[in-house]
Amino acid sequence: xxxxxxxCGADANYADFTNWLLKFAKFALKxxxxxxxxxxxxxxxxxxxxxxxxxxxxxxxxxxxQVGNFEALWxxxxxxxSFFDYKQVDWNAVHxxxxxLVSNEMTDRELFDVCGDMLKELRDxxxxxxxxxxxxxxxxxxxWPVNYDERIIDEHYLNFDYxxxxxxxxxxxxxxxxxxxxxxxxxxxxxxxxxxxxSYLSTADGLIIDVRNNGGGLLTNVETLxxxxxxxxxxxxxxxxxxGPGHNDLSEPYAYYFEPTKNHIxxxxxxxxxxxxxxxxxxxxxxxxxxxxxQVTIVGDTTGGGCGLPFTSELPNGWRxxxxxxxxMDAQGRLTEFGVAPDVRIDMDDTDRTHDAILDAxxxxxxxxxxxxx
Amino acid sequence: MTRxxxxxxxxxxxxxxxxxxxxxxxxxxxxxASVHDSYLTxxxxxxxxxxxxxxxxxxMRQGQWLWQLNVGADYNFVENPSKNNDLHKLMGDxxxxxxxxxxxxxxxxxxxxxxxxxxxxxxxxxxxxNSNNPVTVRAHANVGAxxxxxxxxxxxxxxxxxxxxxQLPVAGVFFAPEYDESYYEIYLGNHKNLAHLGWWGxxxxxxxxxxxxxxxxxxxxxLGYRNRLEHWTVNHLHVHDVSHSLVLGLSL
Numbered sequence: 001x002x003x004x005x006x007x008c009g010a011d012a013n014y015a016d017f018t019n020w021l022l023k024f025a026k027f028a029l030k031x032x033x034x035x036x037x038x039x040x041x042x043x044x045x046x047x048x049x050x051x052x053x054x055x056x057x058x059x060x061x062x063x064x065x066q067v068g069n070f071e072a073l074w075x076x077x078x079x080x081x082s083f084f085d086y087k088q089v090d091w092n093a094v095h096x097x098x099x100x101l102v103s104n105e106m107t108d109r110e111l112f113d114v115c116g117d118m119l120k121e122l123r124d125x126x127x128x129x130x131x132x133x134x135x136x137x138x139x140x141x142x143x144w145p146v147n148y149d150e151r152i153i154d155e156h157y158l159n160f161d162y163x164x165x166x167x168x169x170x171x172x173x174x175x176x177x178x179x180x181x182x183x184x185x186x187x188x189x190x191x192x193x194x195x196x197x198x199s200y201l202s203t204a205d206g207l208i209i210d211v212r213n214n215g216g217g218l219l220t221n222v223e224t225l226x227x228x229x230x231x232x233x234x235x236x237x238x239x240x241x242x243x244g245p246g247h248n249d250l251s252e253p254y255a256y257y258f259e260p261t262k263n264h265i266x267x268x269x270x271x272x273x274x275x276x277x278x279x280x281x282x283x284x285x286x287x288x289x290x291x292x293x294x295q296v297t298i299v300g301d302t303t304g305g306g307c308g309l310p311f312t313s314e315l316p317n318g319w320r321x322x323x324x325x326x327x328x329m330d331a332q333g334r335l336t337e338f339g340v341a342p343d344v345r346i347d348m349d350d351t352d353r354t355h356d357a358i359l360d361a362x363x364x365x366x367x368x369x370x371x372x373x374x
Numbered sequence: 375m376t377r378x379x380x381x382x383x384x385x386x387x388x389x390x391x392x393x394x395x396x397x398x399x400x401x402x403x404x405x406x407a408s409v410h411d412s413y414l415t416x417x418x419x420x421x422x423x424x425x426x427x428x429x430x431x432x433x434m435r436q437g438q439w440l441w442q443l444n445v446g447a448d449y450n451f452v453e454n455p456s457k458n459n460d461l462h463k464l465m466g467d468x469x470x471x472x473x474x475x476x477x478x479x480x481x482x483x484x485x486x487x488x489x490x491x492x493x494x495x496x497x498x499x500x501x502x503x504n505s506n507n508p509v510t511v512r513a514h515a516n517v518g519a520x521x522x523x524x525x526x527x528x529x530x531x532x533x534x535x536x537x538x539x540x541q542l543p544v545a546g547v548f549f550a551p552e553y554d555e556s557y558y559e560i561y562l563g564n565h566k567n568l569a570h571l572g573w574w575g576x577x578x579x580x581x582x583x584x585x586x587x588x589x590x591x592x593x594x595x596x597l598g599y600r601n602r603l604e605h606w607t608v609n610h611l612h613v614h615d616v617s618h619s620l621v622l623g624l625s626l
Contacts, residue, residue, distance in 0.1 A: 061416065064455070076416065080554055132458070219558055239562065242554035244610045251552065256562040309556050312504040314415040318456025322505055325554045 064316040066111045070102045073115050073129070073321060076313045077122075079245035081323050083308060086335060087123060091247075094121050109133065112319070119321075124337075125280055126310040130320040140277065140304065147276035147301050147348050148212035152356050153181070163200065166193040170201060177366050178204035179359075182225070185217025185282040189224045191264055198228060198265040206366035207267055208359065209290075210274040212300065216281025219309075226289050227261040229296070231268060234258050236289045238329040239309075253329060258289070270369070271296045272362040275342060280304035288330040288340045297365055300346060300358045302339040398430040398626040399587075399596050405619025407450040409463055412612045413510045413551065414501045419461045421452035423617040425600075428626070437475060440487060442520075444469045448602075450617065463615070465497030465512065469541065471520045481525075488521035493543055506556050512604075512613075516546025516572060516579065533589045537598075541581040548572045553610045570608050577606030585621055596623030 062072040074095050084091055098118040102111065112129065116136025119127050129136040154160055157179070162171040167187025170180045178201035201207055226236070238253035260266060273290050275283075275298055284303045290296045308324025315321065329335055344365065348357045407423035427446025434440060450463035471491035479486050496513040524537040548570055551560065560568070570576070585598020598621040605614045 072416070082554075239559050239564070241552060241556060241559060243552050245553070249553070251555070254559060254562070254564040256564075309558065310505045311507045311554060311556070312501075314417050314454065314459070316417060316455065318454060318458040320459075320503060325506070326556050326559065 062316050066104045066106050067102055069111065069315045069317045069319070070099065070115060072315045073319075074099075074118070076315075076321055077119070077127075077323060078247075080242060080311065080313065080325055081122065081127075082240075082242055082250065082325055082327050083122070083124065083335075083337060084247045086327075086337065089122060094118060108317075112136070115319075122323075124308070124324055125304060125306045126308055126322060126324045128322045130322065144277040145301065145347050145350075146213075146278075147358060148278065149348070149353075149356065150181075152353065153210075153359065156354050157356065157359060163197075165197055166190050168193075168197055170197050172201065172204050173208075173363065175363060175367060176203070176205050177363055178207040179210065180207065181210040183214055185214060185219075185221045185286070187217070187221070189221050191224065191261065194224065194228060195265045198267050202265065202267065204269075206270040206272065208272045208274060208362045208366070210359070211279050211283045211286060212274050212276040212358070213278035214280075214283040215278060215304075216283050216306065219282050219285060222282050222286045222289065223258055224261075225286065226258050228264065228266050229268070229271060229290070229293060230258060230260050231266065232260065234289075234293070235331045237285070237331050238333055239326060240329075241326040250327070253333065268295065270366055272365055273298050274300045274358050274362055275303045275340070276301045276358075277304045277339070281306040281310075284336055284340060285328055288336050291340060291343070292331040297344065297362075298340065298342040299344045299362045299365065300342050302341050302345075303336070305337050305339040307336040396430075396432045397587075397594065398428060399594065399623040400626055401425075401427050401429060401446075401596060401621050401623035403427070403448065403600055403617075403619035403621050405600075405617060407452055407463075407617040408615065409450055409452045409461055409499065410612065410614040411461075411499050411510060414461065414499060414504060414507060415454070417454050418614075419452035419454050421450065421460075423619050424449045424451075425619065429623075433475075434472075437477070439472060439474055439489075441470070441472045448617075450615075460502050461499055462502075463497065463499045465495060467493060467495035469493040469495075471541075473520065473522065483526045485524050485526075486522070488519065490517065491520040491541060491543070492517050493541070493546075506558065507554075509557070510551070511549055511557075513549040514543075514546060514572065514579070515548070516543035518543035518545070518579075529588060535587040535589075537583070537585055537587065539581075539583045543572075543579045545571070545573045548577065548606065548608075550606070550608050550611055567609070572606065576608050577604075579604050583621070585623075587623075592625075594623075594625035596621065596625075598623070 062068040078091055098114055101114045112131055112134060116129050119129055119136055120138045123138060125139055157173060158171050162169045166189045167184060168180050168182050173179050234257060236256050236258045238255050240250050240253050243249045243251050273287055273296060275287050279287055284306050287298060287303050291298050307328050309326035309328060310322045311325035312320055312322050327335055344361055346358050346361045403425035405423045408418060408420040410418040425446055425448035427444060430443045432441055445468050447466045452461050469491060471489055473487035473489035475487040477485045494515050498509055498511055500509045520541045522537060522539040524535050526535050528534060549568055550570055552567055580603045582601040583598055585596055588595045600619050600621050602617045
C-alpha cells in the first residue's frame with residue numbers, strides 16, 4: 001500500500017492511503033489508550049510513515065516522446081474543450097484518424113503539423129497550438145472579405161485629423177456624427193479617457209463605433225465600454241464553465257449583468273456598431289451585447305465568433321495549447337461561436353479606394369434617424 | 375467577549391512562569407520545491423523554495439504547556455521540465471498551537487509535547503503565459519494537531535537542542551474554483567461551490583521540521599531541515615506541492 005502511494009500516480013492511491021492511516025490511528029488509540037508506550041509503539045512509526053510520503057513529487061501522466069505529447073494534447077482537449085457536442089465533433093474518431101499518423105520517429109515539426117491539423121477539426125479560432133517555431137490556427141476571417149481599410153477612413157473620412165486616447169481614434173464626421181475606432185480590446189480603456197472622448201462626441205447626433213478587425217482582448221474592457229451606453233442594469237448574457245472532464249460536464253448558465261457607470265458620461269443617442277469577420281472573441285461579445293440594446297444597430301458583416309473564453313494548458317514537451325473553455329452566450333441564451341449576424345449586411349467594394357460602403361451605410365442610417373429592423 | 379479577553383490575559387501573563395526558556399527565532403528557508411496545480415497546467419514544475427518566518431515559543435503553567443506562533447511567507451520559483459515557462463507561488467501563513475509537555479520521557483534529556491493547532495494559509499500561484507487561467511488562489515483555514523520531540527544535549531561545551539516537529543492539519547475549509555471556472559466568472563458574481571470542507575479524504579497538508587538550536591551566549595543559532603506537503607483533490611482539480619529546504623535561524 002505504501003509503495004503504491006509513493007508512486008503518487010493516482011487519486012485512488014491517495015484515498016486508499018488516507019483510509020489506511022485512519023484505520024491505523026483508530027487501532028493504535030484503541031489498543032494503547034492512556035499508555036505511555038503509545039508514543040514509541042505507534043506514534044513514531046506513524047510519523048516515519050508520514051515522512052516517507054512527503055518526499056514524492058507528483059508524477060506526470062504522459063511520456064515525453066512524440067506519441068506521449070500527441071496523447072497529452074488529445075487528452076487535454078478531450079477533458080477541457082467545451083464545444084464538442086455543439087459542433088458535433090466525434091473526438092474519439094479524430095483520435096483514431098490522427099494517432100495513425102504519429103510515431104516516435106517523427107520530427108518536432110512533423111508532429112506539430114499533425115497536431116495542428118487535428119485541432120483544426122474543431123473549427124475554433126480560439127484553439128491554437130503554440131510552439132517556439134510556429135502557432136497553429138483556424139482563423140476563419142482570413143478566408144472572408146476583409147471589409148475594412150484603415151487608409152480609406154483616415155484619408156477620405158477623417159482627413160488624417162483625429163484624436164486618440166486609450167487606443168481609441170475619434171472624431172466628429174461631416175454631418176455631425178461621431179466616429180470611434182477601437183482596434184483592440186487589449187488596449188485598456190481609462191474611465192477618465194472615455195469621459196473625455198464621449199464629452200467631445202456628445203454634441204454629435206449619432207455615434208459610430210467601429211470595431212472591425214478588432215481581434216478581441218479583455219472582457220473587462222467590454223464592460224467598461226458597454227456601461228456607457230446603458231441607462232439601467234442590463235442583462236449582458238450567460239456564462240458557463242466545464243465542471244469535469246466529461247464532454248457535457250458544464251455548469252448551469254450564469255446570468256451576468258452590466259450596470260451603467262456611475263458619475264461618468266453616458267451616450268444614449270442612436271449608435272451604429274461596424275463589424276466584420278475580424279471582430280473576434282471579446283469583440284464578438286461586445287457586438288452581441290450592443291445588439292441587444294434598443295438604440296444600437298449593427299452594420300457590416302457577421303462577426304468572427306469565438307464565444308468560448310480560452311484557457312491554456314501545456315504538453316510535456318513545453319508546447320502550449322489554447323482552447324475554448326467557458327462558453328459565453330448572448331442575452332437570449334444563444335451561443336455566438338460562429339458569429340453575430342449584423343442588422344444591416346453590407347460588403348465593401350474592393351475596387352473603390354475612396355469609399356467605405358459600411359461606414360457610408362452607417363452614416364445613412366443615422367442621417368435617416370432610423371434603426372434597422374431586427 | 376470580556377471573559378474571552380480575561381482568559382487570553384491569564385494565558386499570556388502565565389507565559390514566563392514555567393521552567394522553559396521563551397524563544398523567538400527568525401528563520402530563512404532555502405531549498406527545492408515542486409508544484410503541481412492542474413488548474414494551471416498538467417505538468418509538474420520544480421525549482422527553488424525560499425521562505426522567511428518567525429517562530430515564537432513560550433512556556434506556560436510552569437512548563438507543563440507551551441504555545442507556539444509561526445508567521446511567515448514562502449515563495450516558490452519553479453520551472454517546467456522543458457525549461458520554457460515558470461510558475462511563481464507566493465504564500466503567507468500564520469499558525470498557532472498550544473501543546474502539553476511531557477519531560478524526561480524514556481530519557482531525562484528527551485521531552486515530548488503535543489496539542490491542537492490552528493492555521494491560516496493563503497496565497498497565489500501565477501503562470502507567466504496562460505490566457506484566462508493565469509493565476510489561481512490558494513486559501514486554507516484549518517485545525518489539526520502538532521507534536522514535538524526535543525532532546526537537550528551538548529556539542530562540546532555549548533548546549534544544543536535537537537528538535538523534530540510535525541504539524542498536521544486534520545480538517546478545515548479551503549478555496550478552489552470549479553474544474554475550468556474562470557476567475558472572470560467569479561468576478562461577475564458566481565460564487566457557487568468555491569469553499570470546500572477539507573479533511574484527509576480530499577486533502578493532506580503536513581509540515582515536518584528537524585533541526586538543532588545551538589546556544590551561543592544569549593544568541594541561538596538554528597540549523598535545520600523543513601519539509602512541506604500540500605496535496606488536495608476537489609472538483610477534479612489536483613494540487614500536489616512539496617518542498618524540502620534547509621533552515622537557517624537566529625534568535626531575536
